[in-house]
Amino acid sequence: xxxxxxxxxxxxxSVKHAINRLGYSCKLSKDLNxxxxxxxxxxxxxxxxxxxxxxxxxxxxDKLLPKLEQPVLGICLGLQLMCEHSEENDTQxxxxxxxxxxxxxxxxxxxxxxxxxxxxxxxxxxxxxxxSVYFYFVHSYxxxxxxxxxxxxTYDRSFSAVLQKNNFYATQFHPEKSGIAGEQILxxxxxx
Amino acid sequence: MLTKRIIPCxxxxxxxxxxxxxxxxxxxxxDPLDLAKLYVQQGADELVFLDITASNERRKTLVNLxxxxxxxxxxxxxxxGGISSVKDVRSLLKAGADKVSIxxxxxxxxxxxxxxxxxFGNQCVVVAVDVKKIEGNYFVFKNGGRINTxxxxxxxxxxxxxxxxxxxxxxxxxxxxxxxxFDIELMQLAGMSVNLPLIASGGAGRASHFAEVFKKTxxxxxxxxxxxxxxxxxxxxxxxxxxxxxxxxx
Numbered sequence: 426x427x428x429x430x431x432x433x434x435x436x437x438x439s440v441k442h443a444i445n446r447l448g449y450s451c452k453l454s455k456d457l458n459x460x461x462x463x464x465x466x467x468x469x470x471x472x473x474x475x476x477x478x479x480x481x482x483x484x485x486x487d488k489l490l491p492k493l494e495q496p497v498l499g500i501c502l503g504l505q506l507m508c509e510h511s512e513e514n515d516t517q518x519x520x521x522x523x524x525x526x527x528x529x530x531x532x533x534x535x536x537x538x539x540x541x542x543x544x545x546x547x548x549x550x551x552x553x554x555x556x557s558v559y560f561y562f563v564h565s566y567x568x569x570x571x572x573x574x575x576x577x578x579t580y581d582r583s584f585s586a587v588l589q590k591n592n593f594y595a596t597q598f599h600p601e602k603s604g605i606a607g608e609q610i611l612x613x614x615x616x617x
Numbered sequence: 618m619l620t621k622r623i624i625p626c627x628x629x630x631x632x633x634x635x636x637x638x639x640x641x642x643x644x645x646x647x648d649p650l651d652l653a654k655l656y657v658q659q660g661a662d663e664l665v666f667l668d669i670t671a672s673n674e675r676r677k678t679l680v681n682l683x684x685x686x687x688x689x690x691x692x693x694x695x696x697x698g699g700i701s702s703v704k705d706v707r708s709l710l711k712a713g714a715d716k717v718s719i720x721x722x723x724x725x726x727x728x729x730x731x732x733x734x735x736x737f738g739n740q741c742v743v744v745a746v747d748v749k750k751i752e753g754n755y756f757v758f759k760n761g762g763r764i765n766t767x768x769x770x771x772x773x774x775x776x777x778x779x780x781x782x783x784x785x786x787x788x789x790x791x792x793x794x795x796x797x798x799f800d801i802e803l804m805q806l807a808g809m810s811v812n813l814p815l816i817a818s819g820g821a822g823r824a825s826h827f828a829e830v831f832k833k834t835x836x837x838x839x840x841x842x843x844x845x846x847x848x849x850x851x852x853x854x855x856x857x858x859x860x861x862x863x864x865x866x867x
Contacts, residue, residue, distance in 0.1 A: 438713040442688050472738040502738075531812050536740050536783055538814045539837055540620045540662055540867045559620060559867040561693055563715075563740045563783075580619060602693045602715065604657070 427451035427615065428463035430503075432480040436601070440469045440500065443601035447608060449615055455484050464495060465615060469601075470502030474526070474566070475514035477502055491519050496617045498550075499595035501564060504588060507595050508568050521593050522585075524571035529581055536565040537580045541598075549575040549589045550596075550613040558606040560586070560598035568597065620865045621831045622662035622838035623852060624816060625845040627652060629668045629698070632678060636843045646846040650685055656845065657692055659852040662867055664690065665718065665786070665840060668698030669761075680712045687713020695743050695786075701725075703732050710737060718786060720745040721759040724766055724773075727780055734781030743816075744782040746773060748803065749790040755803060762790050770803075774810045782813060786840065789819035796822025799830040799839065808835035816840050824850060824858040831864050 427444060429437050431453040444451045444467075451467075454460060468490070470477055481487040490497070490507075499507045508518045511526035518526070529535045540559035545551055560578075567584035570577065576587035578597070588595045594614060600607035627634045627649050634652050635643040646652070653664055666686070668679045683696055696709050697718030706717050723730050723744055733742045747762050748755045748770050755770035766773075774785065787807055789800035799817045807815055814837045817830045821841035830836050844850040859866045 436710070436713075436715065438687060438711060439715065442713060443691065445688075446691070471741065473735070534812050534814045534835070534837065536814065537619065538740065538784060539622050541618065562619075563693070565739070599693070602691065604691050608691060 426463050427465045427467065428454045428460055429467045429469060430460070430486065431455045432477065432484060432486060436471045436599075437469055439599075440467055440601045443608065443611060444615070447612055447615065455486070457485055457489055460486070460489065461493070465617070466493060466495060466497045468497060468499040468503035468507070470500065470506065472502060473513065474502065474505060474511040474516040477506060478516050478518070481506070487519060491521050494592060496592050496594065496614065498614045499593070500601070501597060501599055504585075504595035504597050505566060505568060507588070507593060511566060513566050522568065522571060522573050522588050522590055522595070524569045524573075524585065526566045526568050528566050532581045536563055537567075538563045541578050541580070543576040543578055543586050545576045547575045547589075549587060550594050550610055551576060551587065552613050554606055554609050560596075560600070560603040560607060562598045564597060618865045619837070620662070620867045621836075621859070622816070623660075623827070623856060624663045624665055624838050624840040625656045625661050625852070626665040626667060626818070626840050626842045628842065629666055629679075629682065630670050632682060634846065635669070636846055646843070649682065650689065652846065653686055653690055653694075656852065657690055660856055660867065661692065661852055663692060663838065664694040666694060666696050667718070668696070670698070680708050683709055683712040683714050697743070697745060701729070703736055706733050706737065706741075710741065716741045716743050716784070718743040718745045720747065723777065724757065724759045724768075727776055730777055730780040730782050734783070739781040739783040742782050743784045743786050744777045745786040745788065746770070747788045747790055750800075750803070755806065758790060770806065771810045774807060778811045778813055784814045784816065785811065786816045786818060792820030793818075795820055796844070798822065798826040801830060801833050804830055804834035804836050814838070821850070824855045827855060828859055828862045828864065831859070832862075
Protein backbone atom coordinates (compact mmCIF):
# COMPACT_ATOMS: atom_id res chain seq x y z
CA UNK A 426 0.00 0.00 0.00
CA UNK A 427 1.17 3.49 -0.89
CA UNK A 428 0.37 6.00 1.83
CA UNK A 429 0.35 9.77 1.46
CA UNK A 430 0.85 11.47 4.81
CA UNK A 431 -2.23 13.46 5.71
CA UNK A 432 -1.14 16.16 8.14
CA UNK A 433 -3.19 19.14 6.96
CA UNK A 434 -0.44 20.40 4.71
CA UNK A 435 -1.52 21.38 1.29
CA UNK A 436 -1.59 19.52 -1.93
CA UNK A 437 -2.30 15.93 -0.96
CA UNK A 438 -5.00 15.69 -3.64
CA SER A 439 -2.62 16.60 -6.47
CA VAL A 440 -0.21 13.91 -5.34
CA LYS A 441 -3.03 11.39 -5.05
CA HIS A 442 -4.30 12.20 -8.55
CA ALA A 443 -0.79 11.90 -9.99
CA ILE A 444 -0.30 8.46 -8.44
CA ASN A 445 -3.71 7.34 -9.65
CA ARG A 446 -2.88 8.52 -13.18
CA LEU A 447 0.12 6.16 -13.09
CA GLY A 448 -2.21 3.27 -12.33
CA TYR A 449 -1.38 2.86 -8.64
CA SER A 450 -3.84 3.16 -5.81
CA CYS A 451 -2.95 5.05 -2.68
CA LYS A 452 -4.39 6.20 0.59
CA LEU A 453 -4.23 9.36 2.63
CA SER A 454 -3.48 8.54 6.24
CA LYS A 455 -2.26 9.89 9.54
CA ASP A 456 -2.66 6.58 11.33
CA LEU A 457 0.76 5.59 12.71
CA ASN A 458 0.12 1.83 12.37
CA UNK A 459 -1.04 2.15 8.82
CA UNK A 460 1.98 4.29 7.95
CA UNK A 461 4.37 1.83 9.56
CA UNK A 462 2.92 -1.00 7.47
CA UNK A 463 2.89 0.87 4.16
CA UNK A 464 5.16 -0.24 1.29
CA UNK A 465 5.90 3.31 0.21
CA UNK A 466 5.27 6.63 1.89
CA UNK A 467 4.89 10.03 0.30
CA UNK A 468 5.45 13.08 2.47
CA UNK A 469 4.06 16.05 0.54
CA UNK A 470 3.79 19.55 1.81
CA UNK A 471 2.80 23.01 0.86
CA UNK A 472 2.66 25.71 3.45
CA UNK A 473 4.66 26.98 6.32
CA UNK A 474 7.43 25.00 8.07
CA UNK A 475 6.57 25.73 11.71
CA UNK A 476 2.84 25.10 11.21
CA UNK A 477 3.55 21.81 9.43
CA UNK A 478 6.07 20.72 12.07
CA UNK A 479 3.52 21.41 14.79
CA UNK A 480 1.06 19.12 12.98
CA UNK A 481 3.69 16.37 12.73
CA UNK A 482 4.33 16.61 16.46
CA UNK A 483 0.62 16.49 17.28
CA UNK A 484 0.25 13.17 15.47
CA UNK A 485 3.56 11.67 16.60
CA UNK A 486 4.80 11.54 13.01
CA ASP A 487 7.91 13.52 13.99
CA LYS A 488 9.15 10.50 15.99
CA LEU A 489 8.02 7.83 13.53
CA LEU A 490 9.25 9.28 10.22
CA PRO A 491 13.03 9.16 10.82
CA LYS A 492 12.75 5.53 11.95
CA LEU A 493 10.94 4.25 8.86
CA GLU A 494 12.74 1.64 6.77
CA GLN A 495 10.56 1.56 3.64
CA PRO A 496 11.06 4.11 0.81
CA VAL A 497 9.88 7.60 1.78
CA LEU A 498 9.56 10.47 -0.71
CA GLY A 499 9.42 14.04 0.60
CA ILE A 500 8.15 16.74 -1.73
CA CYS A 501 8.82 20.49 -1.44
CA LEU A 502 8.10 21.39 2.20
CA GLY A 503 8.41 17.65 2.88
CA LEU A 504 12.05 17.85 1.75
CA GLN A 505 12.67 20.91 3.89
CA LEU A 506 11.18 19.30 7.00
CA MET A 507 13.46 16.27 6.49
CA CYS A 508 16.48 18.56 7.00
CA GLU A 509 17.97 19.59 10.35
CA HIS A 510 16.70 23.12 10.60
CA SER A 511 14.74 25.71 8.64
CA GLU A 512 15.10 29.46 8.83
CA GLU A 513 11.35 29.68 8.27
CA ASN A 514 10.14 30.63 11.75
CA ASP A 515 13.31 29.06 13.20
CA THR A 516 11.93 25.53 12.88
CA GLN A 517 13.70 22.38 14.04
CA UNK A 518 13.36 19.67 11.37
CA UNK A 519 13.38 15.87 11.41
CA UNK A 520 17.15 15.75 10.91
CA UNK A 521 17.19 13.03 8.25
CA UNK A 522 19.38 15.04 5.89
CA UNK A 523 22.34 16.81 7.55
CA UNK A 524 21.74 20.19 6.01
CA UNK A 525 19.81 23.35 6.73
CA UNK A 526 17.13 25.31 4.96
CA UNK A 527 17.66 29.01 4.22
CA UNK A 528 15.64 31.78 2.63
CA UNK A 529 16.57 33.03 -0.84
CA UNK A 530 18.00 36.51 -0.70
CA UNK A 531 16.11 39.15 -2.60
CA UNK A 532 18.35 39.48 -5.66
CA UNK A 533 15.79 37.68 -7.77
CA UNK A 534 12.03 37.51 -7.23
CA UNK A 535 11.04 35.32 -4.26
CA UNK A 536 9.40 32.75 -4.34
CA UNK A 537 11.45 30.89 -6.95
CA UNK A 538 8.41 29.99 -9.02
CA UNK A 539 8.26 28.17 -12.33
CA UNK A 540 10.09 25.58 -14.43
CA UNK A 541 13.80 25.05 -13.90
CA UNK A 542 16.28 22.33 -14.91
CA UNK A 543 18.55 20.11 -12.81
CA UNK A 544 22.23 19.28 -12.70
CA UNK A 545 22.59 15.60 -11.79
CA UNK A 546 25.24 14.31 -9.39
CA UNK A 547 23.76 10.82 -9.22
CA UNK A 548 20.92 9.06 -10.99
CA UNK A 549 19.09 8.05 -7.80
CA UNK A 550 15.38 8.41 -8.65
CA UNK A 551 16.26 10.38 -11.79
CA UNK A 552 16.62 7.19 -13.82
CA UNK A 553 15.29 7.63 -17.41
CA UNK A 554 15.05 11.38 -16.87
CA UNK A 555 16.91 13.45 -19.48
CA UNK A 556 19.13 16.25 -18.14
CA SER A 557 17.44 18.69 -20.54
CA VAL A 558 13.99 18.49 -18.97
CA TYR A 559 12.36 20.98 -16.63
CA PHE A 560 10.58 20.64 -13.30
CA TYR A 561 8.10 22.88 -11.54
CA PHE A 562 9.40 24.65 -8.45
CA VAL A 563 7.61 26.96 -6.05
CA HIS A 564 9.45 27.83 -2.84
CA SER A 565 11.01 30.71 -0.93
CA TYR A 566 13.40 28.55 1.12
CA UNK A 567 16.01 26.08 -0.15
CA UNK A 568 18.09 23.23 1.30
CA UNK A 569 21.83 23.89 1.21
CA UNK A 570 24.06 21.42 -0.62
CA UNK A 571 25.28 18.38 1.36
CA UNK A 572 26.78 14.93 0.80
CA UNK A 573 23.34 13.55 0.06
CA UNK A 574 22.48 16.05 -2.69
CA UNK A 575 21.79 13.95 -5.81
CA UNK A 576 20.80 16.84 -8.09
CA UNK A 577 21.00 20.59 -7.84
CA UNK A 578 19.06 23.45 -9.40
CA THR A 579 20.24 27.02 -9.77
CA TYR A 580 18.39 30.21 -8.94
CA ASP A 581 20.41 32.97 -7.30
CA ARG A 582 22.61 30.10 -6.09
CA SER A 583 22.85 26.33 -6.39
CA PHE A 584 20.65 24.35 -3.99
CA SER A 585 19.56 20.76 -3.32
CA ALA A 586 16.82 19.80 -5.79
CA VAL A 587 16.98 16.05 -5.05
CA LEU A 588 18.25 14.49 -1.83
CA GLN A 589 18.67 10.83 -0.99
CA LYS A 590 19.98 9.05 2.06
CA ASN A 591 19.31 5.31 2.31
CA ASN A 592 15.53 4.84 2.01
CA PHE A 593 14.78 8.57 2.23
CA TYR A 594 14.25 10.45 -1.03
CA ALA A 595 13.18 14.04 -1.49
CA THR A 596 12.56 16.54 -4.27
CA GLN A 597 12.32 20.31 -3.89
CA PHE A 598 10.27 20.54 -7.09
CA HIS A 599 6.78 19.09 -7.49
CA PRO A 600 6.97 15.86 -9.52
CA GLU A 601 3.16 15.68 -9.40
CA LYS A 602 3.01 19.01 -11.26
CA SER A 603 5.99 18.59 -13.55
CA GLY A 604 4.34 16.97 -16.56
CA ILE A 605 5.75 13.76 -18.01
CA ALA A 606 9.21 14.20 -16.47
CA GLY A 607 7.66 14.45 -13.02
CA GLU A 608 5.60 11.34 -13.65
CA GLN A 609 8.79 9.43 -14.50
CA ILE A 610 10.25 10.32 -11.11
CA LEU A 611 7.12 9.18 -9.31
CA UNK A 612 7.21 5.97 -11.37
CA UNK A 613 10.87 5.42 -10.40
CA UNK A 614 10.05 5.88 -6.74
CA UNK A 615 6.96 3.67 -6.85
CA UNK A 616 8.85 0.84 -8.53
CA UNK A 617 11.77 0.88 -6.04
CA MET B 618 17.84 28.46 -15.50
CA LEU B 619 14.32 29.46 -14.57
CA THR B 620 12.23 29.60 -17.74
CA LYS B 621 9.62 32.16 -18.78
CA ARG B 622 6.09 30.85 -18.45
CA ILE B 623 3.40 30.88 -21.13
CA ILE B 624 0.02 30.87 -19.41
CA PRO B 625 -3.32 30.40 -21.15
CA CYS B 626 -6.22 31.89 -19.21
CA UNK B 627 -9.66 30.30 -19.34
CA UNK B 628 -12.62 32.47 -18.36
CA UNK B 629 -15.35 30.14 -17.14
CA UNK B 630 -19.06 30.85 -17.11
CA UNK B 631 -21.57 28.14 -16.29
CA UNK B 632 -18.92 25.47 -16.89
CA UNK B 633 -17.98 26.72 -20.36
CA UNK B 634 -14.94 28.66 -21.51
CA UNK B 635 -16.03 32.10 -22.71
CA UNK B 636 -14.30 35.12 -24.09
CA UNK B 637 -15.42 38.70 -24.38
CA UNK B 638 -14.08 42.17 -23.82
CA UNK B 639 -14.58 43.29 -20.21
CA UNK B 640 -16.97 40.41 -19.63
CA UNK B 641 -19.30 41.66 -22.41
CA UNK B 642 -20.23 40.04 -25.74
CA UNK B 643 -19.25 36.59 -24.49
CA UNK B 644 -18.40 34.01 -27.11
CA UNK B 645 -18.33 30.30 -26.27
CA UNK B 646 -14.77 28.98 -26.57
CA UNK B 647 -15.33 25.36 -25.63
CA ASP B 648 -15.23 22.90 -22.77
CA PRO B 649 -12.69 24.06 -20.16
CA LEU B 650 -11.32 20.59 -19.45
CA ASP B 651 -10.82 19.74 -23.16
CA LEU B 652 -9.14 23.06 -23.74
CA ALA B 653 -6.96 22.64 -20.65
CA LYS B 654 -5.81 19.20 -21.78
CA LEU B 655 -4.99 20.56 -25.22
CA TYR B 656 -2.88 23.35 -23.71
CA VAL B 657 -0.97 20.92 -21.51
CA GLN B 658 -0.23 18.79 -24.56
CA GLN B 659 0.92 21.89 -26.45
CA GLY B 660 3.41 22.81 -23.73
CA ALA B 661 1.61 25.46 -21.67
CA ASP B 662 3.61 26.06 -18.47
CA GLU B 663 0.67 26.78 -16.23
CA LEU B 664 -3.08 27.41 -16.52
CA VAL B 665 -5.35 30.04 -15.01
CA PHE B 666 -9.10 29.50 -14.61
CA LEU B 667 -11.20 32.53 -13.77
CA ASP B 668 -14.82 31.86 -12.91
CA ILE B 669 -17.10 34.68 -13.98
CA THR B 670 -20.37 32.87 -13.27
CA ALA B 671 -22.71 35.22 -11.47
CA SER B 672 -24.79 32.96 -9.27
CA ASN B 673 -24.98 31.59 -5.77
CA GLU B 674 -24.27 28.18 -7.15
CA ARG B 675 -20.86 29.34 -8.30
CA ARG B 676 -18.75 27.99 -5.48
CA LYS B 677 -20.08 24.46 -5.73
CA THR B 678 -19.76 24.26 -9.51
CA LEU B 679 -16.27 25.70 -9.37
CA VAL B 680 -15.10 23.16 -6.79
CA ASN B 681 -16.51 20.36 -8.97
CA LEU B 682 -14.74 21.71 -12.03
CA UNK B 683 -11.45 22.10 -10.15
CA UNK B 684 -11.72 18.48 -9.03
CA UNK B 685 -12.14 17.31 -12.61
CA UNK B 686 -9.25 19.44 -13.82
CA UNK B 687 -6.95 18.29 -11.02
CA UNK B 688 -7.57 14.65 -11.87
CA UNK B 689 -6.34 15.09 -15.42
CA UNK B 690 -3.85 17.94 -15.47
CA UNK B 691 -0.20 17.37 -14.55
CA UNK B 692 0.96 21.01 -14.53
CA UNK B 693 0.14 23.75 -12.00
CA UNK B 694 -3.07 25.72 -12.20
CA UNK B 695 -4.53 28.78 -10.55
CA UNK B 696 -8.21 29.35 -9.85
CA UNK B 697 -9.88 32.71 -9.34
CA GLY B 698 -13.22 34.45 -9.37
CA GLY B 699 -15.16 35.68 -6.38
CA ILE B 700 -12.88 34.17 -3.73
CA SER B 701 -13.39 36.14 -0.54
CA SER B 702 -12.50 33.97 2.46
CA VAL B 703 -10.02 31.45 3.79
CA LYS B 704 -12.87 28.95 3.64
CA ASP B 705 -13.27 29.50 -0.12
CA VAL B 706 -9.55 28.99 -0.57
CA ARG B 707 -9.48 25.82 1.51
CA SER B 708 -12.19 24.16 -0.57
CA LEU B 709 -10.45 25.03 -3.85
CA LEU B 710 -7.01 23.87 -2.71
CA LYS B 711 -8.56 20.72 -1.30
CA ALA B 712 -10.17 20.09 -4.67
CA GLY B 713 -6.70 20.23 -6.21
CA ALA B 714 -5.98 23.85 -7.21
CA ASP B 715 -2.34 24.87 -6.71
CA LYS B 716 -2.93 28.59 -6.30
CA VAL B 717 -5.84 30.94 -5.92
CA SER B 718 -6.14 34.35 -7.47
CA ILE B 719 -7.82 37.14 -5.53
CA UNK B 720 -8.60 40.64 -6.73
CA UNK B 721 -11.60 42.68 -5.50
CA UNK B 722 -11.79 40.83 -2.18
CA UNK B 723 -8.18 41.83 -1.43
CA UNK B 724 -8.93 45.46 -2.22
CA UNK B 725 -12.00 45.38 0.01
CA UNK B 726 -10.12 43.68 2.83
CA UNK B 727 -6.34 43.56 2.31
CA UNK B 728 -5.75 41.37 5.37
CA UNK B 729 -7.33 38.47 3.45
CA UNK B 730 -3.95 38.11 1.70
CA UNK B 731 -2.22 37.61 5.05
CA UNK B 732 -4.87 35.20 6.29
CA UNK B 733 -4.48 32.98 3.22
CA UNK B 734 -0.67 33.19 3.24
CA UNK B 735 -0.46 32.33 6.94
CA UNK B 736 -2.71 29.34 6.49
CA PHE B 737 -1.51 27.88 3.19
CA GLY B 738 1.82 29.59 2.45
CA ASN B 739 2.41 32.62 0.27
CA GLN B 740 3.18 30.51 -2.81
CA CYS B 741 -0.54 29.88 -3.27
CA VAL B 742 -1.70 33.52 -3.13
CA VAL B 743 -1.79 35.20 -6.51
CA VAL B 744 -3.02 38.78 -6.32
CA ALA B 745 -4.61 39.84 -9.60
CA VAL B 746 -4.36 43.57 -10.18
CA ASP B 747 -6.29 45.42 -12.89
CA VAL B 748 -4.82 48.81 -13.72
CA LYS B 749 -5.64 51.71 -15.99
CA LYS B 750 -3.29 54.53 -16.90
CA ILE B 751 -4.89 57.91 -16.26
CA GLU B 752 -2.91 61.09 -16.91
CA GLY B 753 0.44 59.39 -16.51
CA ASN B 754 -0.41 57.39 -13.36
CA TYR B 755 -1.49 53.79 -13.04
CA PHE B 756 -4.57 53.32 -10.84
CA VAL B 757 -5.94 50.04 -9.46
CA PHE B 758 -9.50 49.09 -10.41
CA LYS B 759 -11.83 46.57 -8.80
CA ASN B 760 -15.09 44.75 -9.55
CA GLY B 761 -13.95 43.48 -12.93
CA GLY B 762 -12.52 46.85 -13.88
CA ARG B 763 -15.70 48.78 -13.15
CA ILE B 764 -14.63 50.76 -10.07
CA ASN B 765 -11.57 52.98 -9.75
CA THR B 766 -10.13 52.57 -6.24
CA UNK B 767 -7.91 55.67 -6.85
CA UNK B 768 -5.06 53.66 -5.29
CA UNK B 769 -1.80 54.01 -7.16
CA UNK B 770 -0.27 50.79 -8.47
CA UNK B 771 3.07 51.17 -6.69
CA UNK B 772 1.36 51.63 -3.33
CA UNK B 773 -0.93 48.62 -3.78
CA UNK B 774 1.92 46.36 -4.93
CA UNK B 775 3.93 47.31 -1.88
CA UNK B 776 0.94 46.54 0.36
CA UNK B 777 0.27 43.10 -1.15
CA UNK B 778 3.96 42.15 -0.98
CA UNK B 779 4.09 43.12 2.71
CA UNK B 780 0.94 41.11 3.44
CA UNK B 781 2.44 37.95 1.91
CA UNK B 782 1.32 37.63 -1.71
CA UNK B 783 3.32 35.06 -3.67
CA UNK B 784 2.79 36.36 -7.17
CA UNK B 785 1.21 39.27 -9.06
CA UNK B 786 -1.00 38.87 -12.11
CA UNK B 787 -1.01 42.33 -13.61
CA UNK B 788 -3.56 43.28 -16.27
CA UNK B 789 -3.39 46.45 -18.28
CA UNK B 790 -6.98 47.54 -18.88
CA UNK B 791 -5.75 49.96 -21.54
CA UNK B 792 -4.18 47.14 -23.54
CA UNK B 793 -6.68 44.38 -22.77
CA UNK B 794 -8.38 43.16 -25.93
CA UNK B 795 -6.34 45.41 -28.24
CA UNK B 796 -3.85 42.74 -29.41
CA UNK B 797 -1.39 45.64 -29.57
CA UNK B 798 1.20 44.20 -27.20
CA PHE B 799 1.73 44.12 -23.43
CA ASP B 800 2.15 47.40 -21.54
CA ILE B 801 5.93 47.46 -21.23
CA GLU B 802 6.07 50.62 -19.12
CA LEU B 803 3.57 49.12 -16.67
CA MET B 804 5.57 45.90 -16.28
CA GLN B 805 8.81 47.84 -15.82
CA LEU B 806 7.20 49.97 -13.13
CA ALA B 807 5.85 46.89 -11.36
CA GLY B 808 9.27 45.20 -11.59
CA MET B 809 10.81 48.15 -9.80
CA SER B 810 8.07 48.25 -7.15
CA VAL B 811 8.13 44.65 -5.90
CA ASN B 812 10.36 41.61 -5.72
CA LEU B 813 7.62 39.08 -6.47
CA PRO B 814 7.16 36.96 -9.60
CA LEU B 815 5.15 39.00 -12.12
CA ILE B 816 2.75 37.77 -14.77
CA ALA B 817 1.89 40.18 -17.57
CA SER B 818 -1.63 40.22 -18.97
CA GLY B 819 -3.55 42.30 -21.50
CA GLY B 820 -2.63 43.08 -25.08
CA ALA B 821 -0.99 39.91 -26.43
CA GLY B 822 -1.61 39.58 -30.15
CA ARG B 823 1.56 38.15 -31.67
CA ALA B 824 4.61 36.10 -30.66
CA SER B 825 6.78 39.22 -30.80
CA HIS B 826 4.71 40.77 -28.00
CA PHE B 827 5.73 37.94 -25.66
CA ALA B 828 9.38 38.32 -26.68
CA GLU B 829 9.22 42.06 -26.03
CA VAL B 830 7.75 41.78 -22.52
CA PHE B 831 10.23 39.05 -21.54
CA LYS B 832 13.23 40.93 -22.93
CA LYS B 833 12.41 44.42 -21.66
CA THR B 834 10.92 43.69 -18.24
CA UNK B 835 11.37 41.33 -15.26
CA UNK B 836 8.12 39.55 -16.17
CA UNK B 837 8.37 35.80 -15.49
CA UNK B 838 5.09 34.77 -17.08
CA UNK B 839 2.82 36.08 -19.80
CA UNK B 840 -0.87 35.35 -19.93
CA UNK B 841 -3.30 35.41 -22.84
CA UNK B 842 -6.69 33.98 -23.67
CA UNK B 843 -8.41 34.36 -27.02
CA UNK B 844 -5.27 34.22 -29.18
CA UNK B 845 -4.75 30.73 -27.76
CA UNK B 846 -8.42 29.67 -27.74
CA UNK B 847 -8.93 30.59 -31.37
CA UNK B 848 -5.56 29.32 -32.56
CA UNK B 849 -4.23 32.71 -33.66
CA UNK B 850 -0.93 32.12 -31.83
CA UNK B 851 -0.43 28.38 -31.30
CA UNK B 852 1.61 27.67 -28.16
CA UNK B 853 4.16 25.29 -29.78
CA UNK B 854 5.00 27.89 -32.45
CA UNK B 855 5.12 30.68 -29.90
CA UNK B 856 7.57 28.74 -27.73
CA UNK B 857 9.72 27.88 -30.74
CA UNK B 858 9.95 31.54 -31.73
CA UNK B 859 10.86 32.60 -28.19
CA UNK B 860 13.58 29.93 -28.03
CA UNK B 861 15.02 31.22 -31.30
CA UNK B 862 15.19 34.64 -29.68
CA UNK B 863 17.35 33.09 -26.95
CA UNK B 864 14.76 33.37 -24.22
CA UNK B 865 14.76 30.62 -21.57
CA UNK B 866 11.71 28.57 -22.53
CA UNK B 867 10.77 25.04 -21.48
